[in-house]
Amino acid sequence: MRGTPGVAVLACLAGCGLPALAQQDGWPMWQRTPTRLGNTTAVGPKTPTIEWSIQFDPNDYDLEYNGSPIMDGEGRIFLCVQRGLAAIDSHARSTLWSFEIDDRGGYTPAYDSGVVVFGSPTDYIYGVDAATGLGLWSFPEPGRPNLSPVAADGVVYYITQLGDIKARRIADGQLLWAKAIPSGSIAHPALDLDGRVFSGSNTQFDTRALSTTDGSLLWSSPMERWLNGTLPVLTDDGADGRVYVADFNANLRCFNRLTGEQMWAVDLGSASTGTVCVGHDGTVYAGAFIGSTKKLFAYTPDGDLLWEYLIGIADGLKHPPIVDGDGTIYFTTFKTASTPIGRVHALKPDGSVLWIKDMPERVASSPMLAPDGTLYVNCADTYLYAIKDPCLADFNGDGSVSTLDFLAFLNAWVAQEPKADWNHDGSFDTLDFLAFLNTWAAGC
Ligand SMILES: [Ca+2]
Ligand SMILES: [Ca+2]
Numbered sequence: 116m117r118g119t120p121g122v123a124v125l126a127c128l129a130g131c132g133l134p135a136l137a138q139q140d141g142w143p144m145w146q147r148t149p150t151r152l153g154n155t156t157a158v159g160p161k162t163p164t165i166e167w168s169i170q171f172d173p174n175d176y177d178l179e180y181n182g183s184p185i186m187d188g189e190g191r192i193f194l195c196v197q198r199g200l201a202a203i204d205s206h207a208r209s210t211l212w213s214f215e216i217d218d219r220g221g222y223t224p225a226y227d228s229g230v231v232v233f234g235s236p237t238d239y240i241y242g243v244d245a246a247t248g249l250g251l252w253s254f255p256e257p258g259r260p261n262l263s264p265v266a267a268d269g270v271v272y273y274i275t276q277l278g279d280i281k282a283r284r285i286a287d288g289q290l291l292w293a294k295a296i297p298s299g300s301i302a303h304p305a306l307d308l309d310g311r312v313f314s315g316s317n318t319q320f321d322t323r324a325l326s327t328t329d330g331s332l333l334w335s336s337p338m339e340r341w342l343n344g345t346l347p348v349l350t351d352d353g354a355d356g357r358v359y360v361a362d363f364n365a366n367l368r369c370f371n372r373l374t375g376e377q378m379w380a381v382d383l384g385s386a387s388t389g390t391v392c393v394g395h396d397g398t399v400y401a402g403a404f405i406g407s408t409k410k411l412f413a414y415t416p417d418g419d420l421l422w423e424y425l426i427g428i429a430d431g432l433k434h435p436p437i438v439d440g441d442g443t444i445y446f447t448t449f450k451t452a453s454t455p456i457g458r459v460h461a462l463k464p465d466g467s468v469l470w471i472k473d474m475p476e477r478v479a480s481s482p483m484l485a486p487d488g489t490l491y492v493n494c495a496d497t498y499l500y501a502i503k504d505p506c507l508a509d510f511n512g513d514g515s516v517s518t519l520d521f522l523a524f525l526n527a528w529v530a531q532e533p534k535a536d537w538n539h540d541g542s543f544d545t546l547d548f549l550a551f552l553n554t555w556a557a558g559c
Contacts, residue, residue, distance in 0.1 A: 140486045141186040145223035145263040146392060146435060149306035150348040153392030153481070159439040159490045163459065163472035166489070166503040167208050172196035176495045182223030182263060183434070183480035184491050184499060185231075187245050192483075193231050194493060195220030200233055200243055203499065205485065212248030216241070221261020222303075223480070225271060230285045232271045234260030240273065242288050252288030256281075263303040263345070265312070270327070272312050274300045280314055280325060294330035296323075302342035302389075305358075307350050307372055313358055315342035322346065322360045322370060334375030338362045344389015344435060348372060352397065352416065361387040365403040369418060379418035384410070390446075394438040394464075402432040402446075411436065411446065413466060422466035430458060434481040443469060445484065447492055449477035459492055459502065474500065506559035510551075516558045524551050 146153040172181075174197040184194045191211060192203040199220045202211040216235060224233035226245060234240045240260045242251040258275030265272050271285045277299040282291040298318035305313045311324045311333060320340055324333040340363040349372075350356040356372030365387035368380040383403035390402035390411075397416035402409065409426040426432055430448035437445050442464035449457040457478030461469040476496035483491045490502040510520040510527075527535035528547060537547040537554070 141188045141190070141226070142184075142483045142485060143187060143226040144185055144265055145183055145225070145303065146345060146347070146437065146481065147483075149265050149267040149308055150350065151265070151303075151305040151345045151392075151435075152347045152349065153435050154395055154438040155484050155486075156395075156440040157484050157486050158441050158488050159443055159445060159461070159484050160488065160502050160504045161443075161461075161469065162504050163461070163470045163502055164505050166501050166505075168498045168500045169203055169208060169210070170497050171201050171203060171210075171493060171499045172198075172497045174198055174497070176493070176497050177219060181220070181480070181493070184483045184493055185224055185226055186483060186485055186491075187226045187231075189246075190485070191245060192491065192499070193224050193226065193245070194499065195222060195224055195233050199235075200224060200231060200241070200248075202231075202245070202248055205489070205501075208501075214241070214243045214248050214250065219261070223263040225264040225266040227266035227271065227285050228269050230271075232264045232266060232273070232283075232285060234262070234264070234273060234275075236261040240283075240288075242271075242283075242285060251286075254283075254288055254290075258299060262301065265304050265306055267306055267308055272304050272306065272327070274302070274304055274314055276301055276317075280304060280312070280330065282312075282327065282330065292330040294325060294332075300342070302360075303345040305346045305348050307348045307356065307358075309350060309356075311348075311372070313346045313348060315346075315360070317341045320362070322358065322368070322375070324358075324372075324375060336368075336370055336375040336377060338368070339366050340364045342389065344387075344391060347391055347393045347399075347435075349393055349397065349416075357416070359391050359393060359399055359401075361389055361391050361401050361403075363387060367391065367399070367401045367403075367412075367414070369399075369416075381414065381418055381420075383412055384408075388433045390432055390435045392435040392437060394442060394444075395440075396442075398464075400436050400438070400444060402426075402436075409448075411444075411462075411466075424462060424466050426460075427458070437482055437484055439484055445482045445490060447478045447480065447482060449495075455495065457492075457494055459490070472502070508555045508558050510555075516555065521551075521555055524555070 190205040199216040200214040218235040258277035302315040365383040369378040384405035386404040413421040444462040457474040511523040537550040
């Protein structure tokens, strides 16, 4: 056991006799759901306003290894950091706990049933109690298990980059099955919640579906190169369902979920880094490099191009976008270490820009959109940023809407402070009073 003591006792404390926590509407894994579609009904910020930030790691940040934040149904945010895993209370806006190991935490963790799972690049897989930060279990895992696990119904699935795909019971880490993948994989697995887990092989260049029951191979379909992102799975397309994949050569393919038959394919450009997500209407979003140019593309479910968006010439795009309840597409880009700038982009559903926000440092992970509409990104300055539209009713800025805000407005209005000209017409009168009353009554 590494990281924390008492694996057996702690495993039983957390896993024996306690009901599994209900998985509410958080963002419990990379791209939110086990299907990795990357969409949510929550509506994100229409303005790039940083509401708060917190340092998530006192050590460092690794653009290659540290992935995206996730959130459980209690509003706890989990992030892999340079020395393990960190938890932040989004309500208190403070650090909740740190789970320290002698190695980096690997990419984006996954949450299910009260447990957070992540792997380290030097070969351990960990299960951590989400509420307390206590280690529940850990196992040696030769072969770099530090990509993003996927979890559902009390089981976590993950790949080792050098060899296997495995399923463990998340409560105690018991191994349920393990299957070799020729030369391993860097395709973060996805589930269809109907008995299939999807990944790919590094040297056989395929997309493959395995049984979640025993890991047996259900189908394998050829690719031109390896897969290096994840595989969004659409199950409600009115037919068999689809799996979307982009390989390293930027071939975007759509496979029949049940048979593996290829439905369509497009060549997006010269290289992809696996940036695929799917909107509520089935629109497929994928990024690609075309030489030194980077673009984000939108395709219909049948593979017809809707639009393409040219990303700043020196901005890298490494991770999938996400889509909010209004169809807004959010993604991050970054420049090189010599130009330490990161950007968060918000596009309207038609591919035009809603806003672009320059961040203090590089940001290279997928955003996370919380149920309350707060967009979270983590930057190379080791801070997590919460982007949210300003709450106008919170006039005194104390984080809540109460009669104090009403009184504060009244004082400002009597004193004819500019901020009390609520309707922006240059005068102070009862219209401002009524306008603020409406704002205040609407709350946030
Ligand atoms: Ca207030
Ligand atoms: Ca006025």
